Amino acid sequence: MIRFDQVSKRYEGGHEALSQLSFEVADGEMAFVTGHSGAGKSTLLKLIALIERPSHGQIVLDGQSLSKVRRGGIPRLRRGIGMVFQDHRLLMDRTVFANVELPLVIGAVAPAERARRVRAALEKVGLLDYERQLPASLSAGEQQRVGIARAIVARPKLLIADEPTGNLDPQLAVEIMGLFAEFQQLGTTVLVASHDLPLIKRMKKRVVVLDHGRLVADVAASEVQ
Amino acid sequence: MSAAAPETAEAPRSGRSRARRVAGWREHHGWSAAASLRRLAGRPVGTFLTVAVMGLALALPLAFYLLLANVQSLGDGLGRNAAVSVFLKPDQAGPQAELLAKTLRERADVAAVAVKTPQQGMDELATMQGFSGALHALDEHNPLPYVLEVTPRADLDAAAFERLSADLRGERAVDLVQDSGQWRQRLDALLALGRRIVEALALLLAVAALLVVGNTVRVDIASRSEEIGVLTLMGASHAFVRRPYLYAGIWYGLFAGVLAVLLALAVEWALAGPVAQLGQVYGGRLRLGGLPPWLLLATPLASALLGWLGARLVSAWQLRKAA
Numbered sequence: 001m002i003r004f005d006q007v008s009k010r011y012e013g014g015h016e017a018l019s020q021l022s023f024e025v026a027d028g029e030m031a032f033v034t035g036h037s038g039a040g041k042s043t044l045l046k047l048i049a050l051i052e053r054p055s056h057g058q059i060v061l062d063g064q065s066l067s068k069v070r071r072g073g074i075p076r077l078r079r080g081i082g083m084v085f086q087d088h089r090l091l092m093d094r095t096v097f098a099n100v101e102l103p104l105v106i107g108a109v110a111p112a113e114r115a116r117r118v119r120a121a122l123e124k125v126g127l128l129d130y131e132r133q134l135p136a137s138l139s140a141g142e143q144q145r146v147g148i149a150r151a152i153v154a155r156p157k158l159l160i161a162d163e164p165t166g167n168l169d170p171q172l173a174v175e176i177m178g179l180f181a182e183f184q185q186l187g188t189t190v191l192v193a194s195h196d197l198p199l200i201k202r203m204k205k206r207v208v209v210l211d212h213g214r215l216v217a218d219v220a221a222s223e224v225q
Numbered sequence: 226m227s228a229a230a231p232e233t234a235e236a237p238r239s240g241r242s243r244a245r246r247v248a249g250w251r252e253h254h255g256w257s258a259a260a261s262l263r264r265l266a267g268r269p270v271g272t273f274l275t276v277a278v279m280g281l282a283l284a285l286p287l288a289f290y291l292l293l294a295n296v297q298s299l300g301d302g303l304g305r306n307a308a309v310s311v312f313l314k315p316d317q318a319g320p321q322a323e324l325l326a327k328t329l330r331e332r333a334d335v336a337a338v339a340v341k342t343p344q345q346g347m348d349e350l351a352t353m354q355g356f357s358g359a360l361h362a363l364d365e366h367n368p369l370p371y372v373l374e375v376t377p378r379a380d381l382d383a384a385a386f387e388r389l390s391a392d393l394r395g396e397r398a399v400d401l402v403q404d405s406g407q408w409r410q411r412l413d414a415l416l417a418l419g420r421r422i423v424e425a426l427a428l429l430l431a432v433a434a435l436l437v438v439g440n441t442v443r444v445d446i447a448s449r450s451e452e453i454g455v456l457t458l459m460g461a462s463h464a465f466v467r468r469p470y471l472y473a474g475i476w477y478g479l480f481a482g483v484l485a486v487l488l489a490l491a492v493e494w495a496l497a498g499p500v501a502q503l504g505q506v507y508g509g510r511l512r513l514g515g516l517p518p519w520l521l522l523a524t525p526l527a528s529a530l531l532g533w534l535g536a537r538l539v540s541a542w543q544l545r546k547a548a
């Protein structure tokens with residue numbers, strides 16, 4: 001699903017955020033990217049969604065070389081990726097339903113079908129009764145679940161999450177990570193950046209470890225203890 | 226790579242995919258139009274202010290247009306249809322006067338001819354204040370000529386009227402033709418100037434309306450930079466992100482155009498009374514020249530176009546900056 005081939009990223013005026021990074025994530029696999037703050041986790045995810053472009057190297061996503069995707073092709077690429085952010089990035093002036101609906105509106109799905117899929121997504125994250133509420137009236141954990149519903153509502157093949165539990169207490173964090181594992185069960189490829197090592201260890205999934213932009217360890221799910 | 230129907234997919238050009246693209250396009254436009262309308266309704270005060278400023282700016286040229294149209298119809302009522310006084314030469318007596326009147330009555334551009342004898346003229350003068358003393362001094366000798374009061378057909382235009390006037394002047398028996406020609410010319414020149422001023426004003430105020438919408442949309446986009454960022458991350462195209470703002474511009478323009486028309490109709494209504502009064506004074510020759518239906522329809526449409534244009538110019542610039 002994802003292949004990094006000798007990928008380096010140097011921000012303008014900065015040092016290298018990623019250095020000659022090579023790894024692969026298979027279809028339907030779930031993996032964590034971890035490392036200290038500033039190790040390059042967010043940068044790695046941004047390269048996948050073409051929020052940033054690599055300085056060197058190749059990234060192939062679902063058989064498509066990202067270097068061949070021009071500016072005009074970025075929206076289409078992003079519609080195939082579900083994204084979850086640390087600060088959930090919900091639109092606070094719209095209901096939960098309207099927030100989750102947005103990717104389907106962008107995808108020009110008809111209203112009846114939209115409503116069906118939004119409810120299905122909200123049900124998966126356990127928030128079906130909240131569809132008429134505004135995000136501000138929800139707890140932090142519920143808000144993040146709405147963010148996840150929004151990320152999966154268009155049934156992307158790939159789900160990427162950047163510190164999705166960064167603002168949550170440990171109990172909620174476990175629940176959220178459990179949700180990601182469920183989506184993997186349903187066939188979605190999942191890549192989660194997190195620095196919460198204890199939590200990652202509990203999940204028993206593959207772990208890619210970055211240090212100053214270099215891949216220093218790649219632990220298979222079966223080897224995680 | 227998504228299972229969801231992608232926005233404007235570059236799918237093969239089969240009939241079905243074309244139908245789906247059209248459906249998707251309609252879906253997007255319907256959503257954007259409704260969403261932008263909801264946003265405007267969500268902050269009624271700001272929306273009202275923008276619409277009010279824009280509407281007033283557009284109502285102003287309409288009101289001037291109305292004013293001009295009425296001054297023109299006033300001019301028509303007073304000048305063009307007024308009777309022309311044709312003074313015959315002093316040596317022309319009653320039979321010649323009746324003969325000329327008869328030939329004039331046969332003209333297509335003449336509605337009526339009345340013959341006024343010197344005695345009638347004298348009687349008229351006598352009823353006027355201050356003249357009776359002077360008439361006594363004339364001592365029975367009546368110096369007044371025969372006068373024909375020629376009433377032109379009501380629907381004559383300026384050129385036809387001019388022709389009639391020239392023909393009358395050309396008659397051998399005629400000494401002097403007193404018509405409102407010169408007065409008309411001056412009024413026409415003034416009206417032409419007025420029209421030019423209204424046109425210039427309309428242009429300037431249209432630009433002002435454009436700027437009002439542009440600024441409102443600019444502020445709107447600036448306050449929604451976060452939303453724009455989220456939409457972009459979720460794969461919204463530039464066109465999709467921009468569309469609600471274009472619709473907002475169209476709504477602002479449409480509402481402002483309707484407001485402008487309503488204001489202009491209010492002015493028309495307010496003018497109706499005084500004009501009717503004036504019309505009575507001038508023997509019912511005066512009617513209120515209202516706003517023509519095409520203008521009532523064209524104003525909101527042109528205004529909507531203005532709003533769209535303002536939103537388009539600003540959003541192109543503002544969203545590029547945000548990208």
Ligand SMILES: Nc1ncnc2c1ncn2[C@@H]1O[C@H](COP(=O)(O)OP(=O)(O)O)[C@@H](O)[C@H]1O
Nearest residue numbers: 011012014017036037038039040041042043044
């Ligand atoms: N937009 C940017 N411009 C310049 N430097 C950046 C930018 N974003 C990140 N960096 C730098 O790149 C490195 C990796 O950052 P990041 O990918 O955010 O790490 P992480 O998410 O692991 O904390 C850091 O040294 C950071 O300062």
Ligand SMILES: [Mg+2]
Nearest residue numbers: 041042043162
């Ligand atoms: Mg980060």
